[in-house]
Amino acid sequence: MADMTNTLVEIKDLHTYFYLAEGVVRAVDGVDLTLKRGRTLGVVGESGCGKSITSLSLLQLVPPPGRIESGEILFYKSVQRSNANETVDVVNITALDPKGKEIRDIRGNYISMVFQEPMTAMIPVRTIGQQITETIILHQHVSRQEARELAIDMLARVKMSRPQQVVDDYPFQLSGGMRQRAVIAMALSCQPSLLIADEPTTALDVTTEAQILELMRSLQKEFGMAIMYITHNLGVIAEMADEVAVMYMGKVVEQTDVKTVFLNPLHPYTRGLLASIPQLNETIAQTDRSRRLQAIKGMVPDPYTRLTGCPFAPRCPAVIPDLCDKVEPKNVLAESGHFVRCHLYTEAAS
């Protein structure tokens, strides 16, 4: 079983479905993930693979008509008791009322989130300071003045220039990168044990992106929080993650450490993803201009169809007829610490 002291979140067989007029969308369809304290888990996949819905399920924030259908999300919550020693409470998040007191105590306090678009993540008519102090006052017993001091301190820690002035600025007065810094300050104001970052740099330019990634790494060292980093950009994954989970159509198809995922990917989907991105070194060394990228054929099936067997089978170059399209592969441990959901490895294992 999982090591209690190091594990922060355990997601077990999570299913989150959306009930629409057109049919049922199985956005998250049996996800198992483990997040460790102080580590970064990168979740990578294409749009619609369920990576964002997994993270929203973690906070009980799945918008209707979606709902968590089954599965467990165990959160190992460290609580500071009165006699100064820490104890760990295990909370099953899926069992909590989405509007209840318990989950509201967890949101922002123990688990917080940074979204993709920093402008929509903020209220345009409130100052930066008001928005940061709101979280602090809600979760900590401090006065308004103290909260303001904390907010300025947080802004300084996210390397915001002129934090004393920015605290009274409105979001529109800041640039994209500065806004994302403010959102990160807001998310970290209560020193959470888990920060969920859902494509936090996708809307930013590369040079700004590099600054924000650098900032998040240094803040992780400072605060020791775990990060669940959701992105479609494999380059960002390589820079940020310790562990990587690759998702495809609501399932985690491969999970291992960051080195292995790039150097020895096992699942044909992971291999396909890596082959389809233009690699700078190769491009420049190549003199032959007609060189093509190895694209994954076809496209992600529409979300209403339910495929029997492996969801990647119709696009898979290594498909085994009569097996992959009929039987759903199980999650197997292909090598130490390397899980893959593919028949190529189940056979070898059996």
Next chain:
Amino acid sequence: MPVQDNQKNPSAAESDSTGPLLEVIDLKKYFPIRRGFFKRIIGNVKAVDEVSFHVNEGETLGLVGESGCGKTTTGRCILRAIDPTAGRIMYQDSVLGRIDIARLDKEQIRIVHRSIRMIFQDPYASLNPRMTLQEIVGAPLRAMGIAKGKDLEEIVAHMLELVGLRPEYMRRYPHAFSGGQRQRIGLARALAPSPTFVVCDEPVSALDVSVQAQILNLLKELQEKMGLTYLFVAHDLSVVAHISDRVAVMYVGKIVELASTAELFSNPKHPYTEALMSAIPRPDPSPREKRVLLTGEVANPANPPSGCYFHPRCMYAKEICSAQEPAFEEITPGHYVKCHRARELSLTGAVRVS
């Protein structure tokens, strides 16, 4: 591939008819800032400021830069989707001959739009949801009087096949297609009047990685088949490196560096190019050499800094950089840089070519 580099200064080549397909000379596009009751002009946003480059026939010129640097505005000026403030856009048109696009009247623009086309970034916003594929792809043909009726249908069917869609889809509406397929539809529409020059404005940045590769391959394939010339506007340097023969880097409305792809990525001469390359997140988990992290923000094009626009963020800046604007010079054949210290600096590229 005809990648014969034009060794001349981009603004010098004039009246020879065998010159580049497109030559942009000192292009400017200012957007006025108006204030007050009388809408007095109180300043200008210099979106594109004295930009010069040329594109040879059959090649792909990549145009990169951060948001707001003027790369899209440059592309739009070439199409005359917006009117440039000043400058010349010399184009070798098959019907009109060598012309200055900046000075054409409406009727002439219609003719030029047969051979200069555009592909847009957002495949969801750029297709009319109430038109079928046949109407969308056929629209330019009908508007230009190239074909109608049965002929039109045939061309549309051929175009759809060319971009990898089934001709039977002709009567469907865009909502039935995914992002990648929609981008193929946009491509079919752009290429329907058999153009020579295509401005691709971030054609793959809204797509998923696996689909992005498909579209990039398709763009290359069509270029070879139809002899197309591309101006490829994008912010993703790996994508630009993959598709371009030469690359121009823009910063706050100006081109700061222009060179062949291999030269630019292995031997950059402008500090901004170096920083931009250093910032690319690479899909490689092995630890990297020290990054050049830029500090500060992109300059405001309405109120740019003195001298070189990049000097407040430049780690190599000297006194001259804040006092005097550097010239856009050719320091080695085909490698243009706008930097006072281009000749003395030794910068790190994205790749090392031994």
